[in-house]
Every structure is written in C-alpha cells, then in structure tokens.
Amino acid sequence: MTSAAQPLDSAAMERASRSKTLQLLGILSGFTAGAWLGAAEAPTKLVSTGISPMAISLIMVIGVFLARWSLPALILGTSSIRADVRRAPHLIIWAILAGCLWAVANTLTIFAIRDIGLSIAFPLWNSNSLLGIFWGFLFFNELRQAGWRRWTGVLGGALVMCVGATLLAIASSAQGPAGHSFRGVWAALGAGVLWGTMYIPYRKAYLTGMNPLSFVTFFTFGELGMMSALAIGYTGFAPLWKELLAARSVVFWLMLGGFIWVIGDLFQQYAAKYVGISRGIPLSNSNQFWGLLWGILVFGELHGRSSSTYAQVVGGSLLMMLGVGAVAFSSASGEEQTRWKEAAQREGRRYGVAADYVEARMDGRQAAGELAPSRSVWDWLLVAAASAVFVVFATMARVPQMSLHWGPAALLVAALLVLLFICTLALWRTTRFH
DSSP, rough: OHHHHHHHHHHHHHHHHHHHHHHHHHHHHHHHHHHHHHHTTTTGGGGGGTTTHHHHHHHHHHHHHHHHHHHHHHHHHHHHHHHHHHOOTTTTHHHHHHHHHHHOOOOOOOOHHHHHHHHHHHHHHTTTTHHHHHHHHHHTTTTTOOOOHHHHHHHHHHHHHHHHHHHHHHHOOOSSSSSHHHHHHHHHHHHHHHHHHHHHHHHHHHHOOOOOHHHHHHHHHHHHHHHHHHHHHHHHHHHHHHHHHHHHTTHHHHHHHHHHHHHHHHHHHHHHHHHHHHHHHHHHHHHHHHHHHHIIITOOOTTTOOOOHHHHHHHHHHHHHHHHHHTTTTOOOOOHHHHHHHHHHHHHHHOOOOOHHHHHHHHHHHOOOOHHHHHHHHHHHHHHHHHHHHHHHHHHHHOOOOOOOOHHHHHHHHHHHHHHHHHHHHHHHHHOOO
C-alpha cells in the first residue's frame, strides 16, 4: 500500500513543482514585458517633431511586421509555425482579429501621447487590466475557486491601479495642451478598452496549445492591414506617401520602436500563457512605470511644472505599481488551475484539438510524437531580408532634434538588456520556448 502510494505522491509533487515553476516564469515574463513595452513607446515622442500620429503608427507597425516574422523564424523556425497551424487552423482568424484591435488601440495611444504626454498616458490605457480580469473570469475560468485572499489581491490591486490612474487623469487635465487634454484622456482609455478585449484571442490560442511565436506571426497581418486602412482612410494615399517620404530620416527609429515592442509583446504572450490574462495583463502593465522613467528622466516631460503635478503623477504611478505587486503575489491555487484545465479541455473539444497536445503545451513541453523545431534556409533568408530593411533605413537615419538626457537613457537600456538575458534564459531552460 505504501509503495504504491509513494510513486503517486511523487508524481503529484512533480506536477505541483512544475506548475509553480511555470507560474514564476509567467511572472518574470510579465515584468520583462513591461520593461520592453515601456521602452517601445519612447520613439513615439517623435510626434513632437511634426510627424502625424497616423504616419508614426504605420511606420511602427511596419517594424512590428518585420520583427514578428523574423524573430520566430530565428528562435524556432517557420516549421514550428506550420505545425501549429495544422493542429489549430481556427486560431488564424482569432490572431488576425487581435491584430486589428491592436492597430486601432496603438493609433489611439499616439494621439494620447501627443495631447497629454507619455508619463501620463501610459497608466490610463493600462486600464485594460480591469477588462483582462473580467474576461479571464467570464470565459476562461480564471479566479474560479481561487479563494478570498487571491480575489482580494487581484481585485484590490486593480482598484489601487484605478485610483492611481485617476490621479494621473487629474494631473493631465490641468497640464495638457489647451483644449486637448480630455481628448487625450479619452484616447488613452479607448486604447485600454481595445487592448483589454484583444487578450481574449490570446487566451483562446494558448489554452488550445498554440505556441506564442506562432500566434504573433498571424497577429501581424491584422495589425498591418488595419493600420494601412486607417492611415490611408484618415490621411489619403498621396498625402500619406508624401509624409512618409519626408519622414525617411526618422523611419528607422520608429521601426526600431516597433521591433522593441515585439520583444516586449513576446514576453507578454508567455505571461498570458502561464499565469492567465487576469494576472498577465496587470504584470505587463508595469510598463507604465518604465514609461514614467522614460518620460521624466529621458524626455524631461514634467520639467518646470508645479510640485503638486509631480506629486500626482509620481503618487499615481506608485499606487499603480502597488496594485501590480498585489496581483503578482496572488498566484493561482491548485483548485483554480484545475478550472483552467477544464477551460482548456472545453476549447480543445470545440475546435477538435487533440487532448494530449493541449495538455503538453499547457505544461510548457512538446507533445508526444511532435517533431523538434528546425530552421531551414528560408528562415535564414527571412531573417536576413528583415535585417537588410532595417540596415537600409539606418543609413538614412539622423538623430532627431529633441532634448534628450543620454545618461538615464543608457541606464534604462542596460536594465532592458539584463532583463532580456535573464528571462530568455529562463524560458529556454524551462520550456524551450513552448
């Protein structure tokens, strides 16, 4: 009796240990995502040089498009993408839909940054955390049987984040450009609603086993298609083309912003996969803290403003960070993870995905009989072509005539690289990027 129970207990302990490791990996991915997503918005400050928000957003999306295909090809190869599509072809349309929502939201953030500034706009569109909690609970069994402590941590953290956002909105209404501050607030909040809804396709994809690197490649078709339609419809083809030609000296910087955003988003995808959207979104929304650092330290956004404005912006940001911390420490219990698996099984049955494949991918490993990813000559050509585009525009680039503080910028970049190394190594050792 004892000898039979011992292997069972050992297997249960191993599963519990694996689950805890994956949750810690998801938390680390969420914080790393926040750092890189925060840095990606810094190039949008070029809006102050006279480039229209539509042109900035379109150029960034082109950089996103190149990165979303070249990075997965470099990491696992396109053979892995093809294998995922064969198993879950229904997720292509969900990925494209998510990309469309992202493009509209990203455009709204450009208007928000123009009207109320980077350090204030960031926390407002991070209201998507509230929608993430709601959608996760409603559709994917997140926080079901989580216990009152975890409910308090997640909802209390979200409430604290709302209070912080309110402080920032009050600061923006008095300090934004005349007549435009409320428009900027609404643009930022609208972006938050769209980004919060965008995470529904994310979670559907990962519950049915799709690799984040596969999902984002099709996501980008929705991004580029929707953004092109918005830019042409808003500006007109001829004026837009003329503006793009006139802006060629800064195209590289904006495309680089899109590339940086993709790195952050990849980590965000892994956070959503391993800790769910009700926790993954607030964790990646630590980008508002990084946005505050870039806005104040590098761009000097609050220079010369009153002490009360500093108190509102810094205090609001600190409150939001406390909220994020509360969410991070409210990890999923065993009972809640059982409900996650029920949601995954439901999604698998709905779309005809093999149960063993879904279970393996939720556990961050390859399914039985699944071929190891490999890179072909076409993958290397894809990476080389994307790199060549960046190099061409880099030769045309010039440093924008803006007031920048290079010392703090260098320190922030160093912090980004350290987080990138640590989280990438952890993902590789634990999941081999599955």
